[in-house]
Amino acid sequence: MDFALNDIQQMLQDSAAKFIQNDYDFETRRRLSESELGYSEENWKLFAELGWLALPFDEEYGGLGGNLTDLMVLQIELGRGLVVEPFFSSVVLGGNLIQRHGSASQRAELLEPLIAGELKLAFAYIEPQSHTSITDIETSAERSEAGYRLTGHKAVVLGGPSADLLLVAARTSGKRGDRNGLSLFLVDPAQPGVTLKSYPTNDGFRAADIHFDDAKASLLGEVDSAHGAIQATLDDAIVALSAEAVGVMEKLLDATVEFCKVRKQFGQPIGKFQVLQHRMADMFMECEQTRSMLYFGAITATAGGEEASRAASMLKVKVGSAGRLVGQQAVQLHGGMGVSDELDVGHFFKRITMINTLLGSRDEHLQRLIGDAQVA
Amino acid sequence: MNIDLTDEELAFRDEVRAFFQNELPPQVKEKIQRGLRISREDQIAYQQALYAKGWAGANWPEEYGGTGWSATQKYIFNNEAAAARAPRIIPFGLTMVAPVIYTFGNEEQKQRFLPDILASKVWWCQGYSEPNAGSDLAGLKTRAVRDGDHYIVNGTKTWTTLGHYADWIFCLVRTSDTGKKQEGISFLLIDMNSPGVSVTPIITLDGRREVNEVNFDEVRVPVENLVGEEGKGWTYAKVLLTHERTNIAGVATSKQRLERLRNMLAEPPAGMPSLVDNSVYMARVMETEIELKALEFTELRVLSAVATGKAPGPESSILKIKGTEVQQMIDELYLEAAGHYALPFVPEQYEEGGEANMIEPHFAPDTAPHYYNNRKVTIFGGTNEIQKNIIAKAVLEL
Numbered sequence: 001m002d003f004a005l006n007d008i009q010q011m012l013q014d015s016a017a018k019f020i021q022n023d024y025d026f027e028t029r030r031r032l033s034e035s036e037l038g039y040s041e042e043n044w045k046l047f048a049e050l051g052w053l054a055l056p057f058d059e060e061y062g063g064l065g066g067n068l069t070d071l072m073v074l075q076i077e078l079g080r081g082l083v084v085e086p087f088f089s090s091v092v093l094g095g096n097l098i099q100r101h102g103s104a105s106q107r108a109e110l111l112e113p114l115i116a117g118e119l120k121l122a123f124a125y126i127e128p129q130s131h132t133s134i135t136d137i138e139t140s141a142e143r144s145e146a147g148y149r150l151t152g153h154k155a156v157v158l159g160g161p162s163a164d165l166l167l168v169a170a171r172t173s174g175k176r177g178d179r180n181g182l183s184l185f186l187v188d189p190a191q192p193g194v195t196l197k198s199y200p201t202n203d204g205f206r207a208a209d210i211h212f213d214d215a216k217a218s219l220l221g222e223v224d225s226a227h228g229a230i231q232a233t234l235d236d237a238i239v240a241l242s243a244e245a246v247g248v249m250e251k252l253l254d255a256t257v258e259f260c261k262v263r264k265q266f267g268q269p270i271g272k273f274q275v276l277q278h279r280m281a282d283m284f285m286e287c288e289q290t291r292s293m294l295y296f297g298a299i300t301a302t303a304g305g306e307e308a309s310r311a312a313s314m315l316k317v318k319v320g321s322a323g324r325l326v327g328q329q330a331v332q333l334h335g336g337m338g339v340s341d342e343l344d345v346g347h348f349f350k351r352i353t354m355i356n357t358l359l360g361s362r363d364e365h366l367q368r369l370i371g372d373a374q375v376a
Numbered sequence: 377m378n379i380d381l382t383d384e385e386l387a388f389r390d391e392v393r394a395f396f397q398n399e400l401p402p403q404v405k406e407k408i409q410r411g412l413r414i415s416r417e418d419q420i421a422y423q424q425a426l427y428a429k430g431w432a433g434a435n436w437p438e439e440y441g442g443t444g445w446s447a448t449q450k451y452i453f454n455n456e457a458a459a460a461r462a463p464r465i466i467p468f469g470l471t472m473v474a475p476v477i478y479t480f481g482n483e484e485q486k487q488r489f490l491p492d493i494l495a496s497k498v499w500w501c502q503g504y505s506e507p508n509a510g511s512d513l514a515g516l517k518t519r520a521v522r523d524g525d526h527y528i529v530n531g532t533k534t535w536t537t538l539g540h541y542a543d544w545i546f547c548l549v550r551t552s553d554t555g556k557k558q559e560g561i562s563f564l565l566i567d568m569n570s571p572g573v574s575v576t577p578i579i580t581l582d583g584r585r586e587v588n589e590v591n592f593d594e595v596r597v598p599v600e601n602l603v604g605e606e607g608k609g610w611t612y613a614k615v616l617l618t619h620e621r622t623n624i625a626g627v628a629t630s631k632q633r634l635e636r637l638r639n640m641l642a643e644p645p646a647g648m649p650s651l652v653d654n655s656v657y658m659a660r661v662m663e664t665e666i667e668l669k670a671l672e673f674t675e676l677r678v679l680s681a682v683a684t685g686k687a688p689g690p691e692s693s694i695l696k697i698k699g700t701e702v703q704q705m706i707d708e709l710y711l712e713a714a715g716h717y718a719l720p721f722v723p724e725q726y727e728e729g730g731e732a733n734m735i736e737p738h739f740a741p742d743t744a745p746h747y748y749n750n751r752k753v754t755i756f757g758g759t760n761e762i763q764k765n766i767i768a769k770a771v772l773e774l
């Protein structure tokens with residue numbers, strides 16, 4: 001048993017931490033988030049140079065062949081920097097789907113430019129009615145002689161506005177709720193049949209609602225059989241997102257402890273009040289418990305199989321509960337400063353709040369776990 | 377023990393209900409229906425409609441134009457106002473500074489200020505907190521130095537809610553450094569148009585301007601704007617705090633919000649997830665409802681004690697703590713009900729004319745900004761930690 005990072009992970013962590021420290025302070029992040037594009041293309045190129053965009057992909061396509069634990073190490077640091085570049089949407093979701101479900105030639109064709117920083121992806125699967133059920137898909141693809149045509153509405157597609165290519169989950173057979181009959185399509189967002197309604201998200205990222213009206217689409221991998229790849233990609237994505245959450249939570253804790261040491265009221269640092277000490281001790285314990293759960297999730301997911309989904313749900317529940325406590329208390333202990341836009345702490349709080357909404361909330365995963373237990 | 381309404385009270389309820397149905401300013405009513413934000417003008421129009429009806433001074437003594445309502449009538453009014461989703465009444469004039477003026481002010485001040493407050497002709501804001509005096513309010517440093525028949529005021533107030541809307545500000549200022557800190561504090565009324573007053577925005581987590589920093593640079597304030605005696609400001613402010621407990625818990629509004637949520641759960645608008653089968657979520661809804669019911673009765677107990685002549689004691693800190701906790705529980709329930717549509721940040725869709733390209737369900741994108749912003753309720757008005765200190769000390773005598 002060994003929870004230490006290996007050499008490669010240590011290097012990865014160091015390089016990410018250095019990047020955040022030197023090039024990504026909070027004011028930089030704010031400026032990028034508020035810019036037209038919502039992030040920096042220059043940073044994206046840098047991520048490519050640093051090999052981050054290659055991390056989870058097989059070596060035969062130019063990737064680094066990293067596993068989920070490696071990705072976790074990077075994501076924790078990106079969380080600490082509140083990084084807004086579309087790494088999660090493009091690499092963790094988009095890239096992994098292609099690696100899992102694309103044909104050999106599609107992988108070669110798409111992963112290479114992705115790794116080089118020349119292609120950005122976004123995964124469109126949620127629909128207004130579907131919430132987080134990945135089988136509740138109404139978007140449909142019709143096959144014609146000239147290829148597939150796609151019609152439907154995808155909700156809150158992360159990284160949608162900057163994507164060069166969309167990965168769209170659609171139904172090719174079966175009915176709403178069926179596992180069989182789901183397929184993945186590659187769709188060029190610049191064509192006439194695709195309309196994006198783009199917006200910032202309230203944690204500083206970008207997303208879009210996307211309407212497809214008889215849009216040209218090409219099939220990724222095999223028809224009707226994408227469910228397994230989608231599920232596995234989302235399970236892995238939960239681990240990656242939870243890693244980001246751990247970075248965010250640890251920053252919230254650190255910032256709060258620092259603040260309570262310097263903020264004085266009644267002639268003493270507020271950190272001397274025992275009730276606040278206990279509150280911060282609780283935050284600390286929740287951060288540690290979440291990190292433990294993250295390790296469990298990463299290890300279980302790397303092994304794959306049935307247990308991976310269950311572990312991902314357990315992890316997401318922990319992130320939801322602990323993130324809520326840590327985020328809310330960080331704001332509370334900052335007093336008025338906690339709800340001001342000026343300090344970074346509020347922005348970490350926003351991110352941890354929205355992380356609960358992404359990929360299924362605490363309530364949803366808890367309900368899912370209860371349901372599974374009843375069936376078993 | 378009973379909570380039945382008498383015939384007169386039932387008649388009063390009907391009258392209030394009819395007012396909200398028929399006499400709300402049309403533009404206000406329409407904005408409520410369309411889920412749009414209320415502007416400064418709308419707010420004033422609403423409060424002036426209440427004034428026209430004779431209902432502006434719910435807590436005021438009748439001699440100054442108050443309603444003379446019983447505790448039950450206030451309770452009824454609050455419930456009906458919430459059910460109609462009427463804007464809250466901005467408290468700074470009508471329920472904060474007015475009681476100080478009619479209780480501690482001189483005749484001339486009463487005549488000068490009270491009628492305009494009652495008629496919502498003048499917008500007031502509250503200048504207590506300072507960058508280094510929040511929970512420890514008595515540590516405030518804004519200084520007022522006597523110079524003939526003026527005070528010269530220097531210092532900085534912060535977190536001033538809607539200070540950019542305000543015509544006047546009531547301030548706690550330091551007039552002396554000797555003795556206990558509390559004894560050097562005075563209560564001063566300052567015209568925001570005075571030379572040397574500047575207001576800079578503070579943006580909150582929802583991206584909006586709601587609070588401000590207010591700076592005083594050599595501001596000359598006539599001594600007749602001092603309320604009561606020099607050095608007694610702290611006592612006045614405290615009296616105001618223990619007396620001003622009506623509706624602090626926001627029970628009526630919380631009830632209305634929970635009821636609306638229940639309706640949406642029963643019939644989800646397009647784009648809202650169906651949550652009734654999620655027993656984890658439904659358990660949270662139920663728990664919130666139970667907590668709120670208990671709070672409603674706690675508030676009724678406090679109100680009825682007041683009605684029988686007992687001043688509300690420090691136990692009414694319960695109302696602040698539990699009331700704000702329940703509000704935040706409800707915020708979280710809404711956030712969950714928004715599902716993925718909690719993510720888009722589209723504040724323009726809550727402004728007049730900004731509804732093109734609307735995200736549906738309409739309520740959803742506002743749930744996160746509201747949740748962020750509303751973390752304030754456990755912070756302002758004395759943080760919940762400070763309220764618990766009061767319970768521990770004054771109630772439990774620890």
Ligand SMILES: Cc1cc2nc3c(=O)[nH]c(=O)nc-3n(C[C@H](O)[C@H](O)[C@H](O)COP(=O)(O)OP(=O)(O)OC[C@H]3O[C@@H](n4cnc5c(N)ncnc54)[C@H](O)[C@@H]3O)c2cc1C
Binds near residue numbers: 266538
């Ligand atoms: C949105 C908003 C609107 C506001 N509007 C107004 C307004 O209109 N006018 C006005 O005058 N003020 C206003 N305030 C200010 C508000 O009253 C203060 O924020 C509040 O009193 C807390 O002070 P602080 O922010 O300096 O926090 P601090 O006092 O620095 O508190 C920081 C943390 O320390 C804790 N703490 C402090 N002392 C103790 C103790 N002894 N024991 C245990 N814990 C302690 C607090 O509970 C808090 O968690 C507003 C604040 C906000 C956020």
